[in-house]
Amino acid sequence: xxxxxxxxxxxxxxxxxxxxxxxxxxxxxxxxxxxxxxxxxxxxxxxxxxxxxxxxxxxxxxxxxxxxxxxxxxxxxxxxxxxxxxxxxxxxxxxxxxxxxxxxxxxxxxxxxxxxxxxxxxxxxxxxxxxxxxxxxxxxxxxxxxxxxx
Numbered sequence: 001x002x003x004x005x006x007x008x009x010x011x012x013x014x015x016x017x018x019x020x021x022x023x024x025x026x027x028x029x030x031x032x033x034x035x036x037x038x039x040x041x042x043x044x045x046x047x048x049x050x051x052x053x054x055x056x057x058x059x060x061x062x063x064x065x066x067x068x069x070x071x072x073x074x075x076x077x078x079x080x081x082x083x084x085x086x087x088x089x090x091x092x093x094x095x096x097x098x099x100x101x102x103x104x105x106x107x108x109x110x111x112x113x114x115x116x117x118x119x120x121x122x123x124x125x126x127x128x129x130x131x132x133x134x135x136x137x138x139x140x141x142x143x144x145x146x147x148x149x150x
Contacts, residue, residue, distance in 0.1 A: 004147040005109050006053065006071060009138055010035070012106040013073055014051040016099050028088075028095040030077070040078040040129050047079035047092060047131065066141045073138060078121075078131040085130060086122065093118060093132045100136060109150055110140040 003011070018033040020026045032048040040048075056071045077092055079085075097115045104113040117135040143149045 002148050005140060005142045005150050006056070006069070006147060008109045009071065009106045009140060010051065010053045010073060012103075012109070013075070013100070013136070013138075016102070017049050017051060017075060017096060020095055020099055026095045026099070028092045030092075030096075040131075043078070046129075047077055049078075049096070050074070050076040052076070060144050065144055067144050067147075068139070068141045071138045071140065073136045075134045075136060076131065077133075078129055081128045081130055089120060089122065089130065089132055093120075093134060096134055100134075106138065106140075110138045112139045113137075114139075 014033050014035055017030055020028060020030045022029050030047055030049050031045040034048065034050050035052070037050055037052065038048070052074045054072045054074055056069055059068045061068065075096060077096065079088065079092065082088060100113055100115055104110070106113060114137050115134055116137050119133045120130075121132060122130045141150065
């Protein structure tokens, strides 16, 4: 079965995040990317990111044959505490945001991509882990009644 426009967009984000490596010119390495939640305390290869699509609002209308969608995606990244942990968290956050803006159309399937908020996870309760969350909104459209066709 073909992938929906939404799936193509979220898959693109997961691929983009997974390509963040020092070898590719970034100042940060993402070791793994998952599309389903993982227990960070059971993982062995850090840092890793979760790319989870959550809410979506839809409006039928202009032009009349399209549904306009605003999709929220959460990128949650977990990493081990180190001596320079606070700095590494901010570098990781910046590198992911930078990668998202290289192609705001998500391979031609979106109208726009915007990082709208973020949150740091730095807490003694989570030691030896911490990380960050980036909230992303993607504006896209598909034909009314056909989420597979843009």
